[in-house]
Amino acid sequence: MGRMSEQSHPADALPEYAERVLDVADRIPPGRVMTYGDVAEWLEEGGPRQVGRVMALYGGAVPWWRVVRADGLLLPGHELEALAHYRTEGTPLKEASRASEGHLPRIDMKQARWDGGDRVEGHTRQLPAQDRRRKSEERER
Numbered sequence: 001m002g003r004m005s006e007q008s009h010p011a012d013a014l015p016e017y018a019e020r021v022l023d024v025a026d027r028i029p030p031g032r033v034m035t036y037g038d039v040a041e042w043l044e045e046g047g048p049r050q051v052g053r054v055m056a057l058y059g060g061a062v063p064w065w066r067v068v069r070a071d072g073l074l075l076p077g078h079e080l081e082a083l084a085h086y087r088t089e090g091t092p093l094k095e096a097s098r099a100s101e102g103h104l105p106r107i108d109m110k111q112a113r114w115d116g117g118d119r120v121e122g123h124t125r126q127l128p129a130q131d132r133r134r135k136s137e138e139r140e141r
Contacts, residue, residue, distance in 0.1 A: 001036075003059070010090065015048060016057060017043075017045065017050070017054065018054045018057070018058050018079060020043055020045075021039055021043065021046075021051050021054040021055070021058075022054070022058060022059070022061065022062050024039050024042060024043065024065065024116075025039070025055070025059065025062040025066060025067050026062045026063065027116075028066040028067070028114055029114060030089040030090075030091075031089040031090045031091045031092075031112070032066065032091070032112055032114035033066050033067070033068045033091065033107055033108075033109075033112045033113060034066065034067055034068070034112070034113065034114050034116070035067070035068055035069065035070040035095040035113070036048035036049075036052045036055070036067060036068075036070075037050070037070060037115075038113070038116070039051045039067060048070075051067065051075060055067055063083040063085070064078075065078075065081070065082040065086065068107055070109070071106070071109075071111075072094065072106035072107035072108065072109045073106055074105075074107070076098070076103055079104055082111045084102065084110075086107065091107060092107070092108035092111035092112045092113050093105040093106065093107060093108055094098070094106045094107070094108045
């Protein structure tokens with residue numbers, strides 16, 4: 001997803017899957033993130049690459065910085081813009097080590113990852129299953 005289209009596309013020109021991906025991206029609360037795979041799992045369709053492709057082509061109209069890589073690395077080519085958004089929104093970050101290239105922080109995925117909520121208008125799926133299990137285990141402790 002190195003490139004992101006800033007073009008606006010008429011709503012009727014978007015493929016149905018792209019509309020659904022963008023809808024999920026738009027619902028992610030400020031300061032939280034979902035991975036490409038999380039979005040695909042929540043939609044129960046496609047995979048991380050398909051979500052990444054949609055975000056690359058159409059993501060400029062939604063908070064694209066909230067759909068991220070699973071490793072928490074910032075989007076290549078958009079690092080500084082994304083970092084500004086993360087800092088403004090209070091997204092949890094892990095500071096970079098001096099050995100890391102560019103010394104840019106990563107997203108703290110354990111703290112920032114959003115599970116999609118219990119119910120989101122017309123959607124009943126939560127995301128991701130492993131995070132639901134982890135949260136359930138944490139509550140039991």
